[in-house]
Amino acid sequence: MTLNIQKIRNEFPALSRPVLFLDNPGGTQITRRSLDRIHDYLINKNANHGGAFETSRLSDNLVEEARQAAADFLNAERSDEIIFGPNMTSLTFNISRALAREFNRGDTIVVTRLDHDANISPWLLAAEDRGCRVWWVDFHPEDCTLDVEDFKNAMEENPRLVALGYASNAVGTINPVKELTALAHRAGALVYIDAVQYAPHGPIDVKDLDCDFLVCSAYKYFGPHEGVLYGRYDLLDRLRAYRVRPAPALPPGKFETGTGNFEHMAGALGALEYFEWIGKEFGSEFREITDDYIGRRRVFKQAMHAIRAYEFEISRTLLQELGDVNGLTLYGITDNRQLEQRVPTFSFTLQGWFPGELAGELDRQGIYTWNGNFYAVAVTERLGLEGNGGLLRSGAVHYNTLDEIRHFGDVLRKIAHKSVH
Numbered sequence: 001m002t003l004n005i006q007k008i009r010n011e012f013p014a015l016s017r018p019v020l021f022l023d024n025p026g027g028t029q030i031t032r033r034s035l036d037r038i039h040d041y042l043i044n045k046n047a048n049h050g051g052a053f054e055t056s057r058l059s060d061n062l063v064e065e066a067r068q069a070a071a072d073f074l075n076a077e078r079s080d081e082i083i084f085g086p087n088m089t090s091l092t093f094n095i096s097r098a099l100a101r102e103f104n105r106g107d108t109i110v111v112t113r114l115d116h117d118a119n120i121s122p123w124l125l126a127a128e129d130r131g132c133r134v135w136w137v138d139f140h141p142e143d144c145t146l147d148v149e150d151f152k153n154a155m156e157e158n159p160r161l162v163a164l165g166y167a168s169n170a171v172g173t174i175n176p177v178k179e180l181t182a183l184a185h186r187a188g189a190l191v192y193i194d195a196v197q198y199a200p201h202g203p204i205d206v207k208d209l210d211c212d213f214l215v216c217s218a219y220k221y222f223g224p225h226e227g228v229l230y231g232r233y234d235l236l237d238r239l240r241a242y243r244v245r246p247a248p249a250l251p252p253g254k255f256e257t258g259t260g261n262f263e264h265m266a267g268a269l270g271a272l273e274y275f276e277w278i279g280k281e282f283g284s285e286f287r288e289i290t291d292d293y294i295g296r297r298r299v300f301k302q303a304m305h306a307i308r309a310y311e312f313e314i315s316r317t318l319l320q321e322l323g324d325v326n327g328l329t330l331y332g333i334t335d336n337r338q339l340e341q342r343v344p345t346f347s348f349t350l351q352g353w354f355p356g357e358l359a360g361e362l363d364r365q366g367i368y369t370w371n372g373n374f375y376a377v378a379v380t381e382r383l384g385l386e387g388n389g390g391l392l393r394s395g396a397v398h399y400n401t402l403d404e405i406r407h408f409g410d411v412l413r414k415i416a417h418k419s420v421h
């Protein structure tokens with residue numbers, strides 16, 4: 001065991017509530033460090049940006065600190081490659097409109113059926129506006145892995161843009177994003193990666209991936225509601241932004257429309273300081289495999305490797321528990337030997353129960369889960385579940401204990417038993 005889970009749980013005030021949070025892919029609980037940062041911002045630094053007075057300077061410094069921390073977390077070259085925004089969806093619509101100005105009639109845009117709709121609809125609408133064709137890359141319904149052959153076929157069309165998910169928020173599959181990015185680049189496409197679901201679970205390195213854009217959302221990794229987008233500087237610089245005239249003409253400001261949610265940028269910094277703490281406290285055994293990085297960047301990588309190692313245990317335990325429930329059909333990767341290819345987001349159906357009813361029954365027993373399509377509507381459609389209430393999703397993160405996972409299994413077994421008898 002790499003992590004001391006009790007010590008970790010003490011970092012989350014909301015975890016004192018006597019319930020089992022398995023709703024994490026919809027939004028995680030917030031760390032104390034994030035809350036402290038937000039509190040401090042609103043009391044000591046609360047001002048608009050660019051003013052000739054102290055609180056405004058303090059606010060601007062804080063935003064730059066948050067930007068640099070995000071750049072270190074994602075291993076971006078420079079802090080002005082980081083754009084803050086209200087959430088991933090808004091950032092993606094914003095960038096998609098700027099990119100679409102450069103698309104031409106007949107160009108191909110590639111999306112995948114495994115993605116959250118926030119990385120599909122912005123591109124469908126951009127394609128519609130510009131008269132582009134859309135190629136939908138399929139996935140294998142048996143294990144919910146992306147159909148790489150189909151992806152390769154799509155590359156034959158020399159697409160302008162490939163929109164790709166890092167990990168599926170519906171079924172947990174991690175895509176081979178580095179390899180797919182290389183294929184897309186060879187075909188001349190730009191690559192836009194949705195890392196919202198992956199970010200709380202493992203290390204991200206935009207330089208190593210060589211992607212053009214990557215986006216995540218701090219509320220999915222223990223911070224407040226704040227979107228974070230990485231874009232390659234030369235691209236951000238070149239693209240024409242939809243902005244008001246007095247706004248900055250250079251990145252990142254040109255893409256940050258209106259007054260920012262500075263207190264949430266402070267909170268997003270707090271979430272990264274939490275990861276820094278994890279790296280220092282529990283990451284020492286990952287020092288060697290992170291020696292490509294220095295300073296805080298290395299500490300972040302150690303933290304995410306430590307988290308990932310513990311989450312493998314969670315996945316193994318969950319697989320065992322869910323495998324023991326009568327009438328349960330699990331979607332996605334179920335082979336213990338393939339855990340490298342998934343995050344601990346497990347979705348299933350249970351015979352005799354609509355997912356919504358099951359989520360209600362679990363709620364009555366103090367267990368929070370999600371049901372439906374989670375906006376990954378292409379996934380539930382492809383699996384033939386969209387008309388039947390979709391899926392029941394249990395999404396663990398590293399603050400969940402193995403005892404909680406076993407308890408979840410016990411409760412499900414009782415519910416399944418009841419539905420048979």
Ligand SMILES: Cc1ncc(COP(=O)(O)O)c(C=O)c1O
Nearest residue numbers: 087088089116118169196197217
């Ligand atoms: C994989 C994935 N992408 C995108 C989003 C949308 O993120 P946001 O709520 O920040 O717009 C979500 C939210 O559930 C998600 O899970």
